[in-house]
Amino acid sequence: MSATVADPLQPWREAWPQALATWSRFTRLQDPKLCHSRMQAAAEGLTGSFAAIRLADQRIVIDLEEVQRLQLQPYALEILAHEIGHHVLAPATASDHARLLARIRRALPTLEAHAPMVANLYTDLLINDRLQRQSGLRMDAIYRRLAAQPAQASSPVWQLYMGIYEELWQQPRGTLGGSTDDSALQGDAWLGARVVRVYASDWMIGAGRFATLLLPWLLESQQDARVDALMDTRHAGQGSQPVGLGQLEDDELAPAPHPASDPRITGDERGGGAQQKSDLPADALVGGPAHSPGQMREPFEYGQILRAAGLDLDDHQIAVRYYRERALPHLIRYPSRPQPQAQEPLPEGLQPWEAGDALDAVDWLQSVLQSPHVIPGLTTVQRVHGLAPGREPAVEPVDLDLYVDSSGSMPNPQAWTSFLTLAGAIIALSALRVGARVQATLWSGTGQHLHTDGFVRSEDDILKVLTGYFGGATAFPIHRLRDTYAERPPHARAVHILHISDDGITTMFDKDERGNSGWDVAAKALRVAGGGGTMALNLFSPLPSRIANAGNAGWTGDLLRARDAGWNIHVVRDMADLLQFARAFSQQHYGPGGMRVQ
Structure with missing residues (x-):
């Protein structure tokens, strides 16, 4: 008798309840979509990565073929827990996802197209640091596997990103792929780790600082397949309905300082505790001039944010959403006063009450008067009402x-x-x-x-x-x-x-x-x-x-x-x-x- 072939889905099904429990025993999400092939994963909206989230229906999608190619099969618990973290911690909702992208875009002048990638890396850091330190999961092992994947060269962004993990988890430099000889990268890795820790509970504010930190390195980076493999929120907003984007928020209006100039990061109340690695003008690094409080976004900017969030909409569809949202605060209130009836009910007689009719429609007094032995459907009756002109006009x-x-x-x-x-x-x-x-x-x-x-x-x-x-x-x-x-x-x-x-x-x-x-x-x-x-x-x-x-x-x-x-x-x-x-x-x-x- 031939040996039974193991079910490749079984480890993932067993890991799912454990992954939910890493966040809370009360966490409830739909079961993940486990796809056997890239084609099946693409049909579920997952391309370019081995995992993804969908904010519209709160689902997680896993490409098992890509997981196997990257040799990540032993980390089902870690991968599922990470994806759950996107639904529970950051960005959690479609609206917060769009708000996050809006802040990051403002901190990336001329490089706004990179905002989805920067947002993905930032939220991954928040989630993975919590899972590694508080839940004892092997998040560092996943990155060791990814670092071992063949690549022509490590981009500065990848080296900085891995260097931040090495700082967060006290790993020797270079063990996860961080830089071992570039002092500027190592210094910015320390600043990035501080952003993650200091703004862990206020991550929306920290997003602009993280983007400002990455900005000069994005100018030097080429495409890196290992970075692309991490993009699990690239199309997260597809089919969702983000709200609250029409108006610029007050905390969004403030320029995002470089972490080296943030006293909460450096501990130096005077600021400027570290050198910024950039030849860009200072106003570019802080996100440009601030807007006036209460200022509204223009439709084109509103559309850019929605598209960055993964929504596939044309300009006309975006405009419909924009003006609906802008109009809502100015609409009249829904009518709440009682409306006078044009006609009033008038009792006209009785008819049989049968099973299936509303129970409260039975006229019990008349039913008993007709027969002392009440038999539902035979002796029960209900009153019939007509309509008479009302006293008030409609x-x-x-x-x-x-x-x-x-x-x-x-x-x-x-x-x-x-x-x-x-x-x-x-x-x-x-x-x-x-x-x-x-x-x-x-x-x-x-x-x-x-x-x-x-x-x-x-x-x-x-x-x-x-x-x-x-x-x-x-x-x-x-x-x-x-x-x-x-x-x-x-x-x-x-x-x-x-x-x-x-x-x-x-x-x-x-x-x-x-x-x-x-x-x-x-x-x-x-x-x-x-x-x-x-x-x-x-x-x-x-x-x-x-x-x-x-x-x-x-x-x-x-x-x-x-x-x-x-x-x-x-x-x-x-x-x-x-x-x-x-x-x-x-x-x-x-x-x-x-x-x-x-």
Whole structure:
């Protein structure tokens, strides 16, 4: 009889409970994905390394083929415990992963592309030092195996990184792959070990210091396969939803000092206790000038951070996330007051109660009166209710028909903050909160328009429209306004028409492709909509006094005529003022008291 082939997964299954217990006996994660081949691992999102984490579903993926190639089979417990550490300690969540990358990017001017690698190395140090010293795991043995792998040359980053482990664990220099003859590398290895220990419980703050330490060595380093093999958080954020990235945090704004200038590291309150190994200017080493408190990130920077975190998103998808996050703090509160009923329940009679009906629906008194022997499903009855007109009127929200200018005078919302897009997002999402439907139209030159499929309730559909960009000429799509209200049912819900633009809105009053007057189209739309109309316009002078004094020529005269025709014209002198307008408009139309009586 042939010998039974050992199950290669068995050691990993046995090590899994022990690995969880190294962090806490209460640690709970889904079982790891143990992949027999690189192809299977790639299907799970693992490439380039022998292990990885997924923050979206809190999973660990192990490539057993790569583990075998690197001769790491005896270290199942250590590898699993390390990957669990990424879920438990650092970065732990998708949001903290993105925040960590944001800090590291600021400390790596011109080398921001290396931020994911630096973040991976830094969190590995935090996790491995704890497992080696507190849990007694053989983390150093793993690095000895990796150091023994054939390589053309050890990069400065690898030598510095291994030197930090040698300092942390009091290993002889060079035993893990650290430098044995470069005093600058050895000095920075000592500083790196101090960063890990001093900021172990405040690792988000220490991240910038660690990145500043690595910055000059990154300039000298070439690609190192052994460093690549450690990248287990490279795609960790794929499919996740990081939040809280729109605004720069106060502690992120402070420049990150080199560890040699940090008195918490050196113990020298005067700072500057060691020489920085760099020819870069001082402002580059500390992450450049600080931002003002409360400053918001631009969409392009927001997108760079998400991509560094492993999210595979295009500019448009990133913009949707960005403006949703920026809009949320300004939305109206969810309605919390009791809504009056249009109709009230009225008892009308009895019907049999059968098994499967709600138990609390049984009318026990009437059931007993009909038969003293209660038999469920045979003698049990329940009361039937009809509806009678209520004493208070019902209310309903006003739908929103939103038109946003995307001509060349407007910023691209996918690269820079567009207050037109932000204002539109705030108002549209506030309308959705109270049950209204929204039709959004983005427009620029002739034939350049993007719109939702009528009035919808989908946030994503609306934001996809608002975050688009044309940057062309200025020609309002009159046919959109005409067709929306051409055959609207007479008893349809009232609609408020809102335009966000500048003086280019007056192209709405030109003739359409059929020769119809834009004035007539706008007047009919305003009449049929039944909920009023507003123009929020970025103009150089306030209305109505300046325009009234300027006479009736050009666009000023058109706006005066529009105001007299029933359009409420709100003027902002700066695009940023649209934020205040959006909040006030949302409160007026969708806050308490903004609902219409049916």
